[in-house]
Amino acid sequence: MNDIKKFSEGPLLIRGGRVVDPAHKRDGLMDVLVREGKIAQVGKNIKVSGDVSVLEARGLIVAPGLVDMHVHLREPGNEDAETIESGTRAAVAGGITSVVAMPNTRPPMDNVAGVRFILRKAEESGAARVWPTGTITRGRTGESLSEIGAMVGDGCVAITDDGASVANSQLLRRALEYAKVFDLVVIEHAEDRALMADGVMNEGPLATRLGYKGIPRQAEYVAVARDIALAELTGSRLHVAHLSTLESVELVRAAKKRGVRVTAEATPHHLTLTEDAVTRCGTNAKMNPPLRLKKDCEALVTGLVDGTIDAIASDHAPHTRSAKEQEFSVAPFGIIGLETLLPLAVTHLIRKKALSWTDLIRKISLNPAKILKLPVGHLGPAAPADVVLIDPNRTRTITSFCSLSQNSPFAGKTLTGFATVVIVGGRVVMRDGLLK
Amino acid sequence: MKDLLGLEKMTRAQIERILETTRPMKALFTRSIKKVPVLRGKTVALLFFEPSTRTRSSFELAAKRLSADTLNIAVATSSVTKGESLLDTAKTLEAMKVDFMVLRHSSSGAPDLVAPEVKARVINAGDGTHEHPTQGLLDMFTILEKKDRVDGLRIVIVGDVLHSRVARSNLWGLTKLGAQVTVCGPATLIPPGIREVFGKKVQVSFNLEEALRGADVINVLRLQRERQEGNYLPSLREYTELYGLNQNRLRLAKPDCLVLHPGPMNRGVEISSEVADGPRSMILEQVTNGIAVRMAVLYMFSGPNGFTLDPSEIEKENNAIEPALRDIA
Incomplete structure (x- = not known):
């Protein structure tokens, strides 16, 4: 799947759209020429001859394909909730061309065979690129290090025990140090497990x-503080997943100011929903970290605007209907998000003038690619031709999802700003909602 | 109102209406034949996902004294045991055309999950740490019977408020009826944000002696022995030392102060035997009243539109119940 040639078809000219490519400081009406699965040229009035397909992009945003750095594809182990095939189709439907797969599958991705399995499955059935991650610890039990070097050799782009924090500080220190050998980023699900206890909402x-039962906000930010301290101790690269509290944003901001190598992400749901959604959406508003308060949503937006938060990621966490249609304390944490990430960001951040298009594309394409050192996220010469065309004015009521699971608190919501064309490796894989 | 899910959702008028209807129900108990035919032909399913003897028996007797048929379903399960889902169980009972589902469950919100999915009336018999509305109602009825009012009374709820659905239903009901409530216990067992939820009518105290001064009613909560393991308390002995209700402490309250306990009691832990068996104790009276309140609830929710304050409906209900009572007299 990550073999670019596989997607190659004839040359393609994307004409007259507003090209937003923060890596190359482009924001203007331009054409994009794609040839052999790569970006051949970006510029005004590109002249082409011969057999070139033309995509009219007038009125549309033309951006590097979106990169979602936090996705649970559920395969292997929970294929009734999602598969690599269905999850990447959902991604493409949402304008996302690169999916970073979290390793908390069953069994967890803690070895080379696991990484290879993901890549092979993605090649067979993936509609988007899939970038596997590996666990920090064997079996994701928080006890001993996984074979990190071997996994990196086979294509693992980050390590994380996502779903849980590495509780043992000494072990996390070692993981951070060891990851330095490969300049690998360590993604932490920052949460003090004992303080979280058996809480189910804020x-x-x-x-x-x-x-x-409540999960105090402190359960997150004591872990964020510790993780930052360990990144400072080791000089390694730390990425904090799904921030949910004002205090976490402040800690990351202060750490960045001190020069700590820390990056952070926020999810669309933590940016736009408060704990009140629990009373409206029931278990479809149960996620970990939990939805917090208005001041937290505001702090997360501020963090995005001032650069404290580098990326928006969905934390796409599919669960079957029967799993979610249970008592609140029993139902699993998580909601799907691949198909709503872009429209939520456009509706709540672009249209409310919090972020410019350049800022937004940075957060949902360029920055996650940079954090994980992926070759995508920009429209530079010879870059993989992953491109998304976005209609900034298209308004639609969310009714159903391509994902196998439908657990979303955004069902029924009317949002604006949808992907209309998605190109992966030079090949059109989605057009007006129709998937190839 | 189709279902009785919690007292949070009820108005003062609705609560008072149920309490009024409880009186004639209780009057039945002094008769040799304690049964009226008002729910003849109705089926009440007692769906208990958590062990309970007293609440289940109380509902069962309430249903039987109204001539309803009862179906006992005790599902021996913890909240995480896999098996038939709650909704599947509820829908199965629905297909058996039961009229009531009296539901006890260890997960908060379980009755709210079931209620919209079934036509049967769902009566919450205690869900997790959320609500236990009929207990709240029977506590209020007990107070009302002895004090003739709830408005303006000073009421102390002492113990494990954090894990107590009884406390939450009491707090909703009592504050709606105008009482001043003090919740008292160690800070580890006071729910976060309780003042924000219930407002000015609720005070928090960590000192039982202070809380008891001038109290009209003390509601003593059961202390689960497991709380020690969760480090909510260092020891039961220390808990008793600080928060156990004994004769000396009771003297700090008003001389006619009532002592309530939802049962089952841990004698010598949260309450001394002297107090439990003493003249101020309402504990057995609560048990009697529990049946009367549950009869009133079953009766009032059985109408075609569930529970209503519509005056014509009320008249119909009164007309139905009064002759029934007379017939037996």
Whole structure:
């Protein structure tokens, strides 16, 4: 799947769109010429001759394909909720051309065979590129290091025990140090497990009213503080996944100011929903970290604007209907997000003028690619021709999803800003919602 | 209102209406034949996902004294045991055309999950740490019977408020009826944000002696022995030392102060035997009242539109129940 040639078809000219390519400081009406699966040329009024297909992009944004750095594809082990095939189709439907697969599958991706399995499956059935990650610890049990070097050799782009934090500080220190050998980023699901205990939503008056066990905001930011301290100690690259609290944003901001090599992401749901969604959406508003308060949403937006938060990632976490249609305390954490990431960002960040298009494409394409050292996320010469065409004005009510699972609190919401054409490796894989 | 899910969702008028209807129900108990035919032909399923003897028996007797048929389903399961899902169980009962599902479950919100999926009336018999509305109602009825009012009373709820659905239903009901409530216990067992939820009518105290001064009612919560393992408390002995209700402490309250306990009691832990068996204790009266309140609830929710305050419906209900009571007299 990551073999670019596989997608190659005839040359393609994307004409007259507004090209937004932050890596090359482009934002203007330009043409993009794609040849042999790569970007051949970007510029005004490109002249072509011979057999070139033309895509009219007037009124559309033309951007590097989106990169979602936090996705649970559920294969192997939970294929009734999602597969690599269905998950990458959902990605493409949402304008996403690169999917970073979290390793908390069953069994967890803690060895070379696992990484190879993901890549092989992606090659056979993936609609988008899949970049595997490996676990930090064997079996994701938090006890001993996985064979990180071997996994990197086979294409693993980051390590993470996502779903849980590495509780043992000494072990996390070693993982950070060891990752330095490969200049590999360590992604932390920052959460103090003991403090989280068996909580199921944000701790506070609403949880008390509903009789649900709370997860205090401190469970996240004590771990963020520790993780930053260990990144500082080791000089290694740390990426903090799905920030949910104001205090976490402040900690990352201060750490960046001190020169700590830390990056961070936020999810569309933490940016746009508060804990009140629990009363409206039930288990489709149950996720970890939990939805917090308005001040947290605002702090996350501020963090995006001032560069504290580098990326927006979906934390796409599919669960079957029967898994979610259970008692709140029993149902699993997580919601799907591949297909709503872009329209939520456009609706809540572009249209409310928090971010420019250049800023947004940075957060959902260029930056995640840079953090993970992926060759995508830009429209430079000879870059893989992963391109998304976005209609910034298309408005649609979300009714169903390409994902095998439908667990979303955004069903029924009317959003604006959808991908209309998606190109992976020079090949059109989605056009007006129709998948190839 | 189709279902009784919690007192949070009820108005003062609705609560008072149920409490009024409880009186004639209780009057039945002094008769030699304690049964009226008002729910004849109705089926009440008692769906208990958590072990309970007293609440289940109380609902069962309430249903039987109204001549309903009862179906006992005790599902021996913890909240995480895999098996038939809650919704599947509920839909199966629905297909058996039961009229009521009295539901006890260890997960908060379980009745709210079931209610919209079934036509049967769902009566919450205690869900997780959320609500136990009929317990709240029977506590209020007990207070009302002895004090003739709830408005303006000073009521202390002492113990494990954090894990207590009884406390939450009491808090909703009592504050709606105008009482001043103090919740008292170690800070580890007071729910976060409780003042924000219930507002000015609720005070928090960590000192039982202070909380008890001038109290009209003390509701003593059961202390789960497991709380020690979660480090909510260093020891039961220390808990008793600080928060156990004994005769000396009871003297700090008003002389006619009532002592309530939802049961089952841990004698010598949260309450001394002296107090439990003493003249201020309402504990057995609560058990009696529990049946009457549950009869009132089953009766009032059985109408075609569930529970209503519509005056014509109320008249119909009264007309139906009064002759039934007279017939037996």
